[in-house]
Amino acid sequence: MTSSAKRVVLASRPNGEPKTSDFRIEDYEVPTPGEGQVLLRTIWLSLDPYMRGRMSDGPSYAAPVPVGGTMEGGTVAEVISSNSPDFAGGDVVLAHSGWQTHGVADGKTLRKIDPALGPVSTAVGVLGMPGMTAYTGLLDIGQPKAGETVVVAAASGAVGSAVGQIAMIKGARAVGIAGGKDKCDYVKNELGFADCIDHRDSDFAAKLKAACPDGIDVYFENVGGAVFEAVFPLLNAFARVPVCGLIAQYNDTADTSPPWAGKMLRNVLTKRLTIRGFIVSDFAGRRQEFLRDMSAWVKAGKVKYKEFVTEGLDSAPEAFMGLLKGKNFGKQLVRVGPDKA
Amino acid sequence: MTSSAKRVVLASRPNGEPKTSDFRIEDYEVPTPGEGQVLLRTIWLSLDPYMRGRMSDGPSYAAPVPVGGTMEGGTVAEVISSNSPDFAGGDVVLAHSGWQTHGVADGKTLRKIDPALGPVSTAVGVLGMPGMTAYTGLLDIGQPKAGETVVVAAASGAVGSAVGQIAMIKGARAVGIAGGKDKCDYVKNELGFADCIDHRDSDFAAKLKAACPDGIDVYFENVGGAVFEAVFPLLNAFARVPVCGLIAQYNDTADTSPPWAGKMLRNVLTKRLTIRGFIVSDFAGRRQEFLRDMSAWVKAGKVKYKEFVTEGLDSAPEAFMGLLKGKNFGKQLVRVGPDKA
Numbered sequence: 001m002t003s004s005a006k007r008v009v010l011a012s013r014p015n016g017e018p019k020t021s022d023f024r025i026e027d028y029e030v031p032t033p034g035e036g037q038v039l040l041r042t043i044w045l046s047l048d049p050y051m052r053g054r055m056s057d058g059p060s061y062a063a064p065v066p067v068g069g070t071m072e073g074g075t076v077a078e079v080i081s082s083n084s085p086d087f088a089g090g091d092v093v094l095a096h097s098g099w100q101t102h103g104v105a106d107g108k109t110l111r112k113i114d115p116a117l118g119p120v121s122t123a124v125g126v127l128g129m130p131g132m133t134a135y136t137g138l139l140d141i142g143q144p145k146a147g148e149t150v151v152v153a154a155a156s157g158a159v160g161s162a163v164g165q166i167a168m169i170k171g172a173r174a175v176g177i178a179g180g181k182d183k184c185d186y187v188k189n190e191l192g193f194a195d196c197i198d199h200r201d202s203d204f205a206a207k208l209k210a211a212c213p214d215g216i217d218v219y220f221e222n223v224g225g226a227v228f229e230a231v232f233p234l235l236n237a238f239a240r241v242p243v244c245g246l247i248a249q250y251n252d253t254a255d256t257s258p259p260w261a262g263k264m265l266r267n268v269l270t271k272r273l274t275i276r277g278f279i280v281s282d283f284a285g286r287r288q289e290f291l292r293d294m295s296a297w298v299k300a301g302k303v304k305y306k307e308f309v310t311e312g313l314d315s316a317p318e319a320f321m322g323l324l325k326g327k328n329f330g331k332q333l334v335r336v337g338p339d340k341a
Numbered sequence: 342m343t344s345s346a347k348r349v350v351l352a353s354r355p356n357g358e359p360k361t362s363d364f365r366i367e368d369y370e371v372p373t374p375g376e377g378q379v380l381l382r383t384i385w386l387s388l389d390p391y392m393r394g395r396m397s398d399g400p401s402y403a404a405p406v407p408v409g410g411t412m413e414g415g416t417v418a419e420v421i422s423s424n425s426p427d428f429a430g431g432d433v434v435l436a437h438s439g440w441q442t443h444g445v446a447d448g449k450t451l452r453k454i455d456p457a458l459g460p461v462s463t464a465v466g467v468l469g470m471p472g473m474t475a476y477t478g479l480l481d482i483g484q485p486k487a488g489e490t491v492v493v494a495a496a497s498g499a500v501g502s503a504v505g506q507i508a509m510i511k512g513a514r515a516v517g518i519a520g521g522k523d524k525c526d527y528v529k530n531e532l533g534f535a536d537c538i539d540h541r542d543s544d545f546a547a548k549l550k551a552a553c554p555d556g557i558d559v560y561f562e563n564v565g566g567a568v569f570e571a572v573f574p575l576l577n578a579f580a581r582v583p584v585c586g587l588i589a590q591y592n593d594t595a596d597t598s599p600p601w602a603g604k605m606l607r608n609v610l611t612k613r614l615t616i617r618g619f620i621v622s623d624f625a626g627r628r629q630e631f632l633r634d635m636s637a638w639v640k641a642g643k644v645k646y647k648e649f650v651t652e653g654l655d656s657a658p659e660a661f662m663g664l665l666k667g668k669n670f671g672k673q674l675v676r677v678g679p680d681k682a
Contacts, residue, residue: 270402273618
């Protein structure tokens with residue numbers, strides 16, 4: 001057990017794209033757990049697009065990280081010592097202990113990870129928040145029917161890859177959007193999507209249209225921006241658009257001005273669209289069904305996943321800035337410590 | 342029985358606001374019903390905002406009226422003669438026979454009106470399409486809960502007045518938006534809305550905000566445009582926006598350009614909004630429940646309605662142009678013929 005720990009704090013609120021100087025790495029004393037608390041050693045830190053929102057203080061569904069505060073994030077961690085009756089040293093847990101090597105957490109905020117379900121890193125990936133975002137958003141809001149066309153962007157990523165594969169399990173046709181040939185090839189050849197279009201292609205909108213000859217019935221929205229504008233005209237009557245993220249817009253500083261509503265609403269009406277925002281915690285009650293279905297699909301090879309790992313906590317800021325630009329290929333993870341200390 | 346009949350045809354497709362010259366009144370021979378058909382004499386013609394959409398040939402949920410064709414519309418009509426086993430002379434029926442004094446229709450497209458439910462004109466009003474639009478959009482999509490705030494525009498009109506009153510029956514707080522003091526007074530004093538704001542007021546947005554101190558949980562969208570822009574920032578987390586009409590935008594000729602999606606989607610995500618377009622036929626299966634509930638509410642005085650009648654088929658074009666400008670006060674009807682010939 002070390003006595004010195006390391007964390008990444010928010011040094012300043014980014015204006016647009018986060019820069020290296022918006023983060024600061026600090027040393028601190030390993031804390032002592034209080035009553036009901038446990039001391040955690042981080043194994044895996046999950047990096048996810050929503051964290052960009054926490055760096056700003058605009059209105060959102062969650063409070064921002066204070067300047068000088070430790071960056072938030074989901075982790076897979078080992079219990080070092082425990083004052084909670086529910087945990088013992090050596091337990092591996094799902095925590096929200098953030099961008100740091102060590103942390104204390106109330107036992108009530110932790111969930112033991114069942115290693116029988118898969119590698120523990122999947123607890124922040126395909127069997128964790130990203131997988132459950134895909135599962136609930138697609139099934140509870142998107143409700144794809146056999147034969148329908150489901151489109152998802154960031155299709156090689158943690159959420160998008162699960163969305164398309166679950167859509168195929170339900171008999172729908174999955175079309176992905178991704179950045180670059182390698183990702184598109186992976187989505188088509190490894191994941192089995194019917195097609196995958198490169199959003200960097202100058203013919204992107206025309207190619208997307210050609211890939212969706214029967215239009216789009218479900219668009220799982222996790223990027224926004226120009227991709228959304230190419231998708232929107234292709235939506236069929238009664239299409240459903242679950243909105244879980246807008247990574248392409250997170251760094252926008254300019255507020256688009258009205259009139260912005262007219263065109264969108266006209267289509268909502270004439271096509272009877274459903275556009276619905278959600279975050280995964282809105283569907284917390286679906287956790288058991290999600291874990292049951294998703295672990296079975298992963299074991300059966302019906303849902304594949306890819307991890308993109310950088311080494312050491314120090315790598316987190318650059319890895320996160322890369323994630324916002326689509327430099328990751330698969331679920332972005334930071335290996336903070338070994339599986340067993 | 343007359344041998345000469347009169348109809349209003351679409352003379353030309355309007356560019357923006359319809360003009361008198363976009364309509365033409367024609368005489369024609371009273372037609373003879375064929376096998377399974379009945380001959381109808383129009384008593385009431387309903388004028389509704391959706392008809393503006395039928396005058397244009399842009400993409401919509403329904404085919405446009407052809408140039409030279411009779412304007413479409415719901416009617417209350419008397420059966421003059423019948424080749425259908427289901428109808429006999431003297432029956433009063435709900436038809437879609439359009440802007441004309443006489444028409445033939447297949448018996449299968451007609452529905453007998455039960456005079457026990459209310460005056461026959463209500464079959465195209467509070468007990469007809471507008472009432473059912475309010476009922477299904479509010480209850481099936483808006484799903485107001487007791488204590489929530491429901492906002493509706495065109496609050497003195499056929500749909501809006503029913504939306505607010507049904508919201509109050511469900512224990513919600515109804516706030517209306519209408520054009521002018523007379524309409525606002527009626528909505529507050531006669532219909533019992535908690536408040537009604539005049540959208541022509543220069544302080545409209547500020548007054549709407551003051552009238553909704555707890556924000557807006559359901560916005561029943563039937564106007565669009567500037568009203569929507571004032572409402573949008575007041576929407577609460579998990580707010581629902583059924584979209585059934587955009588009368589303020591129907592005459593727009595300019596297509597608003599991207600980027601228009603960003604601001605709207607950002608709010609859809611952070612507030613987890615549901616925005617869903619619908620037309621009443623999407624909920625055709627709810628007809629019996631609607632008629633049972635609404636006729637009981639009307640009889641109990643819980644849902645009041647107001648009719649705005651112009652006399653004679655010739656008055657229809659001007660009445661319709663007035664409807665698009667909010668000149669009507671209550672459900673717009675044209676008295677085409679007497680109750681009994």
